[in-house]
Amino acid sequence: MTGRLKGKVAIITGGAGGIGSATGQLFCEEGAKVLLVDRDEPALNSVVAHIRTAVPAAEIASLTADVSEEQSASRIVSTAISKFGRIDVLVNNAGIRAYEPLADAKSETWDAILKTNLLSYAWLTREALPHLRARRGNVVNVSSTHAVNPRAGMGQYDVAKAGIISMTKTLAFEEAAHGIRANAVCPGLTLTPFHLRRAEAAGRTRKDLDDEAAGGCLARRWAEPREIAYPILWLASDEASYITATAIMVDGGRFVL
Numbered sequence: 001m002t003g004r005l006k007g008k009v010a011i012i013t014g015g016a017g018g019i020g021s022a023t024g025q026l027f028c029e030e031g032a033k034v035l036l037v038d039r040d041e042p043a044l045n046s047v048v049a050h051i052r053t054a055v056p057a058a059e060i061a062s063l064t065a066d067v068s069e070e071q072s073a074s075r076i077v078s079t080a081i082s083k084f085g086r087i088d089v090l091v092n093n094a095g096i097r098a099y100e101p102l103a104d105a106k107s108e109t110w111d112a113i114l115k116t117n118l119l120s121y122a123w124l125t126r127e128a129l130p131h132l133r134a135r136r137g138n139v140v141n142v143s144s145t146h147a148v149n150p151r152a153g154m155g156q157y158d159v160a161k162a163g164i165i166s167m168t169k170t171l172a173f174e175e176a177a178h179g180i181r182a183n184a185v186c187p188g189l190t191l192t193p194f195h196l197r198r199a200e201a202a203g204r205t206r207k208d209l210d211d212e213a214a215g216g217c218l219a220r221r222w223a224e225p226r227e228i229a230y231p232i233l234w235l236a237s238d239e240a241s242y243i244t245a246t247a248i249m250v251d252g253g254r255f256v257l
Contacts, residue, residue, distance in 0.1 A: 037067065095157075139182040191223065219253055
């Protein structure tokens with residue numbers, strides 16, 4: 001451990017997913033006290049157990065909550081304060097997907113995507129701000145390269161991810177006087193359990209996935225979730241003390257289509 005987050009308290013949403021779990025483990029390795037949040041309780045429990053095995057000194061807690069419900073935000077913040085006494089870092093990472101062309105996009109899908117992928121960020125940030133101000137803390141929002149490079153068939157998701165970048169920059173301007181930094185990370189092709197499960201269900205092989213990645217970015221491969229967690233760690237740390245209102249592309253040189 002190098003202790004880049006030693007003594008800091010972090011909330012990470014979407015904690016049972018690939019990027020969220022990798023970020024949770026890396027933060028623990030670097031000395032942070034972490035509250036992982038996800039609506040999938042069995043998966044969340046599995047991730048926490050893994051982190052405790054991998055990082056025996058980890059100070060980690062979990063909370064099962066659906067961030068698409070506005071009232072969850074206050075419960076998440078109060079849990080972090082109850083368990084750890086303060087909040088230094090907020091990583092908004094929760095997200096869901098939908099595969100509908102805009103011509104067929106249903107109102108219930110728009111509602112689910114916007115509540116989980118965008119509004120949950122706004123609600124949780126709002127609730128955490130008094131505590132972040134007290135610590136001169138920071139917010140890292142997980143967006144996507146598709147926020148700036150949208151594609152056909154996932155318009156609702158891409159719109160929400162674009163909104164995250166705009167909200168991040170606005171937050172940085174509004175909260176600078178309180179010493180709060182706000183930044184976004186935009187992952188490209190990242191191989192998570194979600195992608196593996198979806199590929200298996202569609203009868204696609206790992207070679208199919210690798211061929212897709214090779215044609216999609218200069219690195220010619222998928223990112224591992226930990227490769228996305230490292231930029232999140234850096235932005236959350238004091239090493240990035242002069243970085244705010246920025247969206248960092250972590251995409252292996254994603255091709256613009």
